[in-house]
Amino acid sequence: MISTNVRFPLWVVLIGFVLFSSGLVSGVQAQPAHHWTLDNTLADSGTVGGLDLALVGGTSFATDSNAGLAGQVGSLVIDSATDSFARAANNGEPFLPDQTHTITLWARTDSQKFQRWFSWGNCCTPGGAAGNQRYYAGPRGDSNSVQIGYFDGGVTGGSPTIGQWSHWAIVRDFAASNIKLYKDGAAVIDTALAQQPVDLLASTSGVPDRRLEFRIGNQFDDTTNGIEAIDGRMSDVAIFFEALDQAQIQQAMNFGAASVPEPTSLLLLALGAAGLIVTRRHR
Secondary structure, three states, X not given: OXXXXXXXXXXXXXXXXXXXXXXXXXXXXXXXXXXXXXXXXXXXXXXXXXXXXXXXOOOEEEOOOOOOXXXXXXXXXXXXXHOOEEEEOXXXXXXXXOOOEEEEEEEEEOOOOOOOOEEEEEOOOOOOOOOXXXXXXXXXXXXXXXXXXXXXXXXXXXXXXXXXXEEEEEXXXXXXXXXXXXXXXXXXXXXXXXXXXXXOOOOOOOOOOHHHOEEEOOXXXXXXXXXOOOOEEEEEEEEEOOOOOHHHHHHHHHHOOOOOEOHHHHXXXXXXXXXXXXXXXXX
């Protein structure tokens, strides 16, 4: 027997070893409902899908890799000088207005200015079909912070690093009336946000128009190309229909949004590994 100071309750050892050796802890994942790798493709590969993007303006793909994300071989370049962006080609609805969700993405900001990583809804024209009903997130130009705008309210926090890639995650939990922002796996905003959801697909004609579309790279303002396009690059944008926790967000950051285990899977994996280690040490 190899002596050791590590001790676990017997039930932890037994359950952990069985789960680990049987493989029951593998393959349980939180699946993105919408997922755009932006890796030389605009397709929505999520489980719900249906929101393939279309390029507008001077948007293009870059072939250099995002060093922060394993396996990523391309990214979407958006030049604010041409008000370029990518938009959902069918004006689709990314999630229900009152649906708890998480949006994860990689972004590189190349200048300090007002920019929008994503937007859904109309920006700046009161009245009409959508009025000032919008949802967006991106850097502020006046404070080098990130603003999450939620209809007529919002929160600000975090700090983009100019010229460097960072992983960001916005978690909107309606049940808890809470919103969080993570930068590189660490929470930089965690606060109450009680604004009631508004149906961004509502319109006086009953037919959604382009002001209601989901966009990556700028926001709509009743002009053709919109405003506040990002000056930089984006990749691996995903929408989950649940509130991911910090461990899941770190998993998405390190391995991509397509490989995010459920919290119970992470716990069982830890128990399994603990059981295996203890068993080996006592042989």
